[in-house]
Amino acid sequence: MRGNFGEHYKLSIFGESHGPGIGIVIDGIPAGTPIDEAEIARYMARRAPGRDPTATARAEADQVEILSGVLNGHACGTPVCGIIRNTNTRSSDYSALRFTMRPGHADYAGFIKYAGFNDPRGGGHFSGRLTAPLVFAGSIARSILKARGIRIGSHILSIGPVRDEAFDPVHLDPASLTALEFTSFPLLDAGVESDMRAHVAQARESLDSVGGMIECAATGVPAGIGSPFFGSVESVFASLAFSVPAVKAVEFGDGTHMADLHGSEANDALTYSGSTVTALTNHNGGVTGGITNGMPVLTRVTIKPTPSIARAQTTVDLSTASDTTLEIKGRHDPCIVPRAAVVIESILAITLLELMMDDMTARSEPIQMPSER
Ligand SMILES: Cc1cc2nc3c(=O)[nH]c(=O)nc-3n(C[C@H](O)[C@H](O)[C@H](O)COP(=O)(O)O)c2cc1C
Known part of the structure; x- marks a missing residue:
């Protein structure tokens, strides 16, 4: 079992869906970092x-109760523990699933891994x-x-066959990311929302589920973040995403589509824009050699259809x-x-x-963020 991540911004998650609560301990937040609980609540509401x-x-409020490490709206520099109570559990829904394994879910793999002691609720x-x-x-x-000029945003690129426009990989406007920041159904082309919703509703009516893709970007990311090999932006992000x-x-960037391209099509030609080096295209998604290159960081994540569906499925009863x-x-x-x-x-x-943070500790004095160099 590995419930932790990070060497500098260290996270340790805990909890079960139908236990008293879930939560996280975060170690490494610099002392004095403003902690805006109202803003945090707005992000939490998008996932709730x-x-x-x-x-x-x-329905769950998903309100974070901060137990430690924050005083008067600022991080103390000590571990921050946040918990979220589970308030709307209906564990009876799962009594029939103790030994009957949901196809596509973690039930069977988890049962084997934890010898049946895992909490299936x-x-x-x-x-x-x-x-x-x-x-x-x-x-x-x-x-x-954000305080260092980096903006992050995402939108629903597709649900089933219904597609939104893609981000402009080169001239991605930070304001367009800000516009998406607190929307629960983020889209670049609002015109596709009704078709996406209809596709989900149709699946639900036929006792089924659907998947899709999320496109996520960061602007204002200075060149030079990340390392070759195991500390690459791609490998660290992929480890968290999976x-x-x-x-x-x-x-x-162009991801799996790269397989269809020639080098002359996949390379991002470099040019000077004043004294700054920039690229004319962004097929590599802002990362080359595992390190950011100053272009927008662009990634796409595929989410599978929800495994728990009401339609009859063949499975096993372990009992x-x-x-x-x-x-x-x-x-x-x-x-x-x-x-x-x-x-x-x-x-x-x-x-x-x-x-x-890794970059800061790897460098000798003076310690500066890459954007301040
Ligand atoms: C935000 C979120 C909500 C989810 N809701 C459900 C759900 O309602 N029912 C379900 O069966 N799976 C849901 N899942 C997915 C399962 O947790 C996941 O498919 C399962 O643990 C097996 O893991 P795997 O799909 O990565 O192999 C959800 C996942 C996320 C990220």
């Missing part, structure tokens, strides 16, 4: 369940609910980055060692994508802060 027809009906520690503490940590990280339940693919049929009765998101957008933004913020 029960507020949109594309989400589960399980609401997915236990495997639940998407555990992404709420990540949003809390990401909200603090993005406020630190830690988010239901994420099945991660791309940077009788036989095949059976399962129709899931509980409350579930027919589409995870809208709620996951702020989670992906949060992990991009955590990635960039962790790597910027």
Whole structure:
């Protein structure tokens, strides 16, 4: 079991979906960092369940109670512990699932790994609910980055076959990211919203679910953040992204489409803009050699269709060692994508802060953020 991340911005998450609560301990927040609880609550609300027809009906306030490390709106420099109480559990929905494994969910793998001692209620520690503490940590990280001119935002690139426009990879306006910041169904082209919602509603009506993609970007990221190999922006981000339940693919820049290109098409030609080196295109998503190159950081994350569906599915009953049929009765998101957008933004913020802090400690005096060099 590994519930922790980071060498500088250190996170440790805990809790189960139907236990008393979930939470996180964050070590490494610089003393004096402003902690704006009202702003944190606005990010948390974007992920909170029960507020949109594309989400589960399980309504939770998802209010973070800060137990330590913050005084008078500023970080003390000591570990910050935030907890979120579970208030709307209905564990009876899961009594039938003790030994009947949900296809596509973590039930069978978790049962084997923990010899049946895992908490299966609401997915236990495997639940998407555990992404709420990540949003809390990401909200603090993005406020630190914001003070250094870095903006992060995302939108729903697709739900099933319905697609939004993509970000402009070269001239991405920070204001367009700010406009997306507190929207629960973030889109660049609002005209596709009704088709996306109709696609989710249709899936729900046919006792099914759908997946999609989130495109996430950061602007104002100075060149020079990250390292080759294991501390690359791509590897750290991907490690966090694949830690988010239901994420099945991660791309940077043109991503898998790179397989179809020639080098002359995939390379980003460099040029001077005054005294600054910039690129004419951004096929590499702002990262080359694992290190940011000054272009917008651009990533796409694929979210699978929600595994818990009401349609009858073939599975196994471990108590009788036989095949059976399962129709899931509980409350579930027919589409995870809208709620996951702020989670992906949060992990991009955590990635960039962790790597910027790594840069600061690797350098000899004077310690400066890359943007101040
Ligand atoms: C925000 C969020 C909400 C989720 N909601 C549900 C849900 O309502 N029902 C469900 O079966 N899975 C849900 N999931 C996905 C499961 O937790 C996930 O598919 C499962 O743990 C198996 O992990 P894997 O898909 O990464 O293999 C959600 C994930 C996230 C990020």
